[in-house]
Amino acid sequence: MTLGIVVASHVDHIAEGVHRLLKESAPDVSITYAGGTDDGEVGSSYALIEAAIEQNDSDTLYCFYDLGSAKMTLEMVSEMTDKDVTIIDAAFIEGAYTACALIQGGYKQAEIDDQLEPLKVK
Amino acid sequence: MTLGIVVASHVDHIAEGVHRLLKESAPDVSITYAGGTDDGEVGSSYALIEAAIEQNDSDTLYCFYDLGSAKMTLEMVSEMTDKDVTIIDAAFIEGAYTACALIQGGYKQAEIDDQLEPLKVK
Amino acid sequence: MELTHEQAKRWLLNFHQKVTDNKAYLSELDQAIGDGDHGSNMARGTEAVKDKLGSVTEDSLEAVLKQAAMALISKVGGASGPLYGSAFMAMAKTAKETSELSTLIEAGLDGIKHRGKADVGDKTMIDMWQPVTSALHEDDLTEVTIDQALEDVKPLKAKKGRASYVGERSMGALDPGAVSSGYLFTALIEEVLA
Amino acid sequence: MELTHEQAKRWLLNFHQKVTDNKAYLSELDQAIGDGDHGSNMARGTEAVKDKLGSVTEDSLEAVLKQAAMALISKVGGASGPLYGSAFMAMAKTAKETSELSTLIEAGLDGIKHRGKADVGDKTMIDMWQPVTSALHEDDLTEVTIDQALEDVKPLKAKKGRASYVGERSMGALDPGAVSSGYLFTALIEEVLA
Ligand SMILES: Nc1ncnc2c1ncn2[C@@H]1O[C@H](COP(=O)(O)OP(=O)(O)O)[C@@H](O)[C@H]1O
Ligand SMILES: Nc1ncnc2c1ncn2[C@@H]1O[C@H](COP(=O)(O)OP(=O)(O)O)[C@@H](O)[C@H]1O
Ligand SMILES: [Mg+2]
Ligand SMILES: [Mg+2]
Ligand SMILES: [Mg+2]
Ligand SMILES: [Mg+2]
Numbered sequence: 001m002t003l004g005i006v007v008a009s010h011v012d013h014i015a016e017g018v019h020r021l022l023k024e025s026a027p028d029v030s031i032t033y034a035g036g037t038d039d040g041e042v043g044s045s046y047a048l049i050e051a052a053i054e055q056n057d058s059d060t061l062y063c064f065y066d067l068g069s070a071k072m073t074l075e076m077v078s079e080m081t082d083k084d085v086t087i088i089d090a091a092f093i094e095g096a097y098t099a100c101a102l103i104q105g106g107y108k109q110a111e112i113d114d115q116l117e118p119l120k121v122k
Numbered sequence: 123m124t125l126g127i128v129v130a131s132h133v134d135h136i137a138e139g140v141h142r143l144l145k146e147s148a149p150d151v152s153i154t155y156a157g158g159t160d161d162g163e164v165g166s167s168y169a170l171i172e173a174a175i176e177q178n179d180s181d182t183l184y185c186f187y188d189l190g191s192a193k194m195t196l197e198m199v200s201e202m203t204d205k206d207v208t209i210i211d212a213a214f215i216e217g218a219y220t221a222c223a224l225i226q227g228g229y230k231q232a233e234i235d236d237q238l239e240p241l242k243v244k
Numbered sequence: 245m246e247l248t249h250e251q252a253k254r255w256l257l258n259f260h261q262k263v264t265d266n267k268a269y270l271s272e273l274d275q276a277i278g279d280g281d282h283g284s285n286m287a288r289g290t291e292a293v294k295d296k297l298g299s300v301t302e303d304s305l306e307a308v309l310k311q312a313a314m315a316l317i318s319k320v321g322g323a324s325g326p327l328y329g330s331a332f333m334a335m336a337k338t339a340k341e342t343s344e345l346s347t348l349i350e351a352g353l354d355g356i357k358h359r360g361k362a363d364v365g366d367k368t369m370i371d372m373w374q375p376v377t378s379a380l381h382e383d384d385l386t387e388v389t390i391d392q393a394l395e396d397v398k399p400l401k402a403k404k405g406r407a408s409y410v411g412e413r414s415m416g417a418l419d420p421g422a423v424s425s426g427y428l429f430t431a432l433i434e435e436v437l438a
Numbered sequence: 439m440e441l442t443h444e445q446a447k448r449w450l451l452n453f454h455q456k457v458t459d460n461k462a463y464l465s466e467l468d469q470a471i472g473d474g475d476h477g478s479n480m481a482r483g484t485e486a487v488k489d490k491l492g493s494v495t496e497d498s499l500e501a502v503l504k505q506a507a508m509a510l511i512s513k514v515g516g517a518s519g520p521l522y523g524s525a526f527m528a529m530a531k532t533a534k535e536t537s538e539l540s541t542l543i544e545a546g547l548d549g550i551k552h553r554g555k556a557d558v559g560d561k562t563m564i565d566m567w568q569p570v571t572s573a574l575h576e577d578d579l580t581e582v583t584i585d586q587a588l589e590d591v592k593p594l595k596a597k598k599g600r601a602s603y604v605g606e607r608s609m610g611a612l613d614p615g616a617v618s619s620g621y622l623f624t625a626l627i628e629e630v631l632a
Contacts, residue, residue: 013139014215017157021133021188024164024473025600035139042146043285043321066143066215068405069323072359076317076326091213091243093136093188101603121213121241146279147406165479165515190599191517194553198511198520223409 003103003112004030004058006085007096008049008065008074012036018093026100030057044073053081060084062112064096068122090119125225125234126152126180128207129218130171130187130196134158140215148222152179166195175203182206184234186218190244212241245383246343249305251436253297256312258431260290263424273420277407281322282420289320289328305343309336323360323405324421327369330359345436346380353377360404367400367407367414369421376429385437390426397422439577440537443499445630447491450506452625454484457618467614471601475516476614483514483522499537503530517554517599518615521563524553539630540574547571554598561594561601561608563615570623579631584620591616 005022009015015035022031032055034048049070053061061083065071071087078085088095095116102112127144131137137157144153154177156170171192175183183205187193193209200207210217217238224234263270263286271283292315300307309332317329334355335348342348353373362368375393379385402414405421457464457480465477486509494501503526511523528549529542536542547567556562569587573579596608599615 009139011139011143013135014143015139017131017133017135017137017139021136021164024475025603027469027474037321038319041321042143042279042281044325045321046317046325067219069326072323072326075359076329091216091241093214094243097189098603101600105604105607107604107607119213119243121216121243146281147409149275149280159515160513163515164473164475166519167515168511168519191520194517194520197553198523220409223406227410227413229410229413 002029002058002060003099003109004032004056004061005096005100005103006049006052006056006061006063006074007031007033007035008044008052008063008070009033009035009092010042010044010066010070012040014066018096021093022096022100025097026104029100029103031100032056044070046073046076049073050077050081053077053083053085056083060109061086062099063087064090064092064099066092088116088120089122090116091121095119124151124180124182125221125231126154126178126183127218127222127225128171128174128178128183128185128196129153129155129157130166130174130185130192131155131157131214132164132166132188132192134162136188140218143215144218144222147219148226151222151225153222154178166192168195168198171195172199172203175199175205175207178205182231183208184221185209186212186214186221188214210238210242211244212238213243217241245345245437247305247345247348247436248343249303249308252305252308253300254435255431256290256293256297256308258435259428260294262427262431263287263290266423266427270420270424273418273423277402277410277414277417278420279322279406282324282424285320285322285324286328286424289316289325292316292319306336306339309333309339309348324369324424327356327360327421330355331373334358346377349373349380350377362404365400366403367397367419367422368402368404369419369425371397371400371419372422372425372429376425385429385433387430387433390429394418394422394426439539439631441499441539441542441630442537443497443502446499446502447494448629449625450484450487450491450502452629453622454488456621456625457481457484460617460621464614464618467612467617471596471604471608471611472614473516473600476518476618479514479516479518480522480618483510483519486510486513500530500533503527503533503542518563518618520553521550521615524549525567528552540571543567543574544571556598559594560597561591561613561616562596562598563613563619565591565594565613566616566619566623570619579623579627581624581627584623588612588616588620 012035015033019033032052034052037043134157137155141155154174156174159165267283267287274282293312296311296315313332331352334351338351379389402408407414461477461481468476487506490505490509507526525546528545532545573583596602601608
């Protein structure tokens, strides 16, 4: 099955805006997102990240996050879900954009991994 | 004079959300932002980026961008303005967050440059 | 010593009270080296713990700890959410086997380390949990342990979480998560050990 | 051959017309290897050029080219905005010294290279501007030059801009910026060289 992308940010508008940016270059990729806390504050929400993971059309997911604490929440959800979740420690927007463009272009997972490697900054 | 930060994104909501994220850790840093085109489409706007640069309280600016074409617009504006503008080729959100936290913490420009170095991905 | 489910409830309610009373102070500490939300994060989280405890009808330590974990994971919103949440989740799992207090707290500490990949000396809540765990193993947890841990955390340089961005500038400051964890253990002393 | 300010105006209006007529096609080309907006970007940009030209009252080639540059820089919104904008800005500057057509277009090409740090063979609009510049230097710009450039751009692998993300998958596709630049030079042939 082709890869899906999950975007997890500390801010609702960032997550939503990144989704908008990615969709332009990757209209056929399943991209779901979670941003901020349940109340729209800056932070991360287990429930919203869980929903982004479950609602993605794909069962194999690459997840991108902005700051470390969103990563911890992603990890908690990934330990609970049945989906195959990989958290990518790449530059958030640049990494997600690269992955989406490559998935849209029909590249295989190994090739995508190679392209993401130089973007790892955390 | 202390450094100011300019955030230039292809999407209005990303720019605004990044500003919100940065301000939490750097309330005393002058952070201005520009996102999207004049009509709120995905893209970059000379006028909005120019305004973000001119309206920043600081005359020495570090500018962060998400994708390459925002960089080109930043460059055009930087060739026209009297301010001392440096465009940073670092991971967008991670780099801007690092710079803001360090400016808020009172670090000097050379120390900030050192911290940004490993975040350069473009 | 054994922890009962009633004690655990009183402990958590007392923790909620302390966090709520010191909400502004915790956020102030976080403003200095982080993003200024640790007080509101923990107040929101422990408020949710309090709500959840009302609905625990089973007489079970595991259930109490698990509900607390779920509330913290769901509602804190900051890094401290998955961290405290993982601590209480690990304690809940351990409570299936034993209710021995020092064993439970040690499980919590391990949960935090697993989640955050930090260790002693990184200037995080671990620098409170670790000395408290040691003291419990020696049956010697008092306010002195907590005060000493806070003294010891101050000079450290932050290596994890948001405070790590300012590195050296964090030296001399208290770590907000260590302080809120101090409240957790003061509450433990008051409700369980006193 | 010399470019007059009236010719330049007609050239730009013709370019606007061609871009507008082919808006959907340009965006479709961009969808395949980019983000699908090159048609709407260029239509918006050349529409603004048309508006600006109405307000150029001076009989000056420099003024016409500069207004076009400003309009493109302000309104395109995509990478092609600063790129076409830099081309026309460079042409406007050169027009202070000379109105010789091949010199002007070469200045435009240099403006694009300076702005985008790309070169021949990177599968960008440069792969249209470069052969056109060469042909103009030999007084031999025709539709054949443009058709050949489009043939030549197809097999290239994109190394700059959004299409560079899909690298090899861009091979075989037309570059949208090369196509829109082709319209620019067909318009030049029709209005100036014919
Ligand atoms: N990786 C980590 N391991 C252990 N504790 C951590 C880690 N990262 C952060 N912390 C703790 O979390 C506290 C900050 O929590 P909080 O302010 O609620 O979250 P955030 O930093 O996301 O705003 C810190 O003071 C520190 O004690
Ligand atoms: N660095 C560059 N140098 C020259 N031309 C470029 C460069 N980057 C992109 N282009 C041109 O711009 C075109 C894309 O323009 P457009 O779709 O309007 O912008 P965007 O890619 O920002 O959406 C490409 O087809 C290519 O010809
Ligand atoms: Mg905080
Ligand atoms: Mg926070
Ligand atoms: Mg485009
Ligand atoms: Mg675009």
